Amino acid sequence: MPASRTTAPTYIYPAQGQKIHYEQGRLIVPDEPLIGYVEGDGIGVDITPVCLKICDRAVEQTYGGQRRIRWVELLMGEKAASRFGGDYFPAATLDAMRDLLVSIKGPLTTPVGGGFRSLNVALRQELDLFACVRPVRYYPGVPSPLREPEKIDVVIFRENTEDVYTGIEYPPGTPENEKLTRLLRDEFHARFFDASALGVKPMSAFGSKRLIRKAIRYALDHGRRSVTLVHKGNIMKYTEGAFRQWGYDLAREEFPDSVVTEDDVQNRHGGRIPEGKIVLKDRIADIMFQMMLLRPDEFDVIATPNLNGDYLSDAVAAEVGGVGIAPGANISDRVAIFEATHGTAPKHAGKNVVNPGSLLFSMVMLLEHIGWTEAAEVIRRAYVRTIAEGIVTYDFARLKPGSKEVSTSAFGDALCDRLERKS
DSSP states (O other), X not given: OOOOTTSOOOOOOOTTOBOOEEEXXXXXXXXXXXXXXXXXXXXXXXXXHHHHXXXXXXXXHHHTTSXXXXXXXXXXXXXXXXXXXXXXXXXXXXXXXXXXXXXXXXXXXXXXXXXSOOHHHHHHHHTTOOEEEEEEEOOTTSOOSSSOGGGOEEXXXXXXXXXXXXXXXXXXXXXXXXXXXXXXXXXXXXXXXXXXXXXXXXXXXXHHHHHHHHHHHHHHXXXXXXXXXXXXXXXXXXXXXXXXXXXXXXXXXXXXXXXXXXXXXXXXXXXXXXXXXXXXXXXXXXXXXXXXXXXGGGOOEEEEOHHHHHHHHHHHHHTTTOGGGOEEEEEOSSOEEEEEOSOOOGGGTTSSOSOOHHHHHHHHHHHHHTTOHHHHHHHHHHHHHHHHTTEEOHHHHTTSTTOEEOOHHHHHHHHHHTSXXXX
C-alpha cells in the first residue's frame, strides 16, 4: 500500500503474494503473483476498477480459486502529485515496477506544448522499455469502417526509446539552437530557413536490432507467417534506411535457419515459403498505410521505428474499432508494463461512460505474458458474447443501431456475467 500523504511513496506488498522472477532467462510466475497497477488520470478512475474486477473474476473462474493476482497499487501522475507534493513521477514507483517485473497502468496526463514531459515517454526511457507491442485484431460485432475488418490480425512492434522521441530539440532563439544552427551551416553546409526549430533523430544499430530481434522471436514463438520492416528509408537513408538494413543483417546473422526474405522466396524457393520459415519483408511507411487498408491480410508482425509506429498503430486500430479498444504493452528484456493506449479524456472522467476495452485487452496481454492464457481467452470470449448481444458503451452504441447503451461499470458487470465457469 502507498505511504502517507506527507512522505515519498514506499510500498509494502501484500503478505499473501509472491514476486514474479526470472530463472535462467525464463519468467517464473507463482500462483499468487504480486502485480502492480497504476489507476491512471482522467478516465482511469472509471476503467481501471472495472478491468481489475473482470480480471480477478476470470482468474477465479478459470482456475477454480487455485490462482489469484495480488494487486499492488502504484502511484504515478496526478494521483501521485496530489499526495506527494507535486511529484508526478515518484522514484519509488519506478523501483517497484523494476522489482515486480509486471505492471499495468491507466492513461497518464501529458500536456501539449509546455509543461512537463510525457510521463509515458519518461517511463519507457527510465525503465528501458524499448518495445511497444500493439496487437490489432478484429472482434465480431465491433463497428468498423472496413468491409472486411476480419482480415486484420497484426502485432506491431514499435521501437520506444530512439528516433525523435528522444526529445533532443531546441526552439528558435535559444543559445543551443543558435550553436547547432552555426554548426550545421558552417561545418556541414546544411540549408534551412532562419529561426527554425531544430530536432535530432538518433537511431542506432543496437536499438533497432533489439526491437527487430524481439519481433522475429515473437513471430517464431507464436506461429506467425511474416515480419515486415516499415520505414521511410527512401528519404531518411541513414536512419530509417539503416533500420531496414540492420533488420536484414540481424535476420541473416541470428536467424539463418528460421527466416527467409521475399527475394529468397522468389529466387530460391520457386515462390513458395519453405515449411517452418517466416518471411522478412520491408515496406515504405506511406505505402504501408495504404496496404493496411487494401490488403491487410498480407501482413502479420510489423517492426518499425518510433514515430512510424505511433502513427501506424493508431491508424490500424481505427480500422477495427479505434484506440478505445486497442491494447498495448511496453517491454524490455525483463520488465513489462501494460497500458491503455488512449489518452485521459478528462471531459469524460468520473462519468462512468467510457469504453474500458483498451485497458481490458491490455489486461488480456498481461495474462498471456505471465502464461495464464486460459484466463485471457475466457475474457476474449466473454467480450465477443457481450458485444454480440448488443451491450455496449456510448462510443459503440452510436455506431450500432439497436444496441443497448450501458455505463462502464455495467459493461464490466455484463462481461463478468458471460465469463465461462470452470467445469
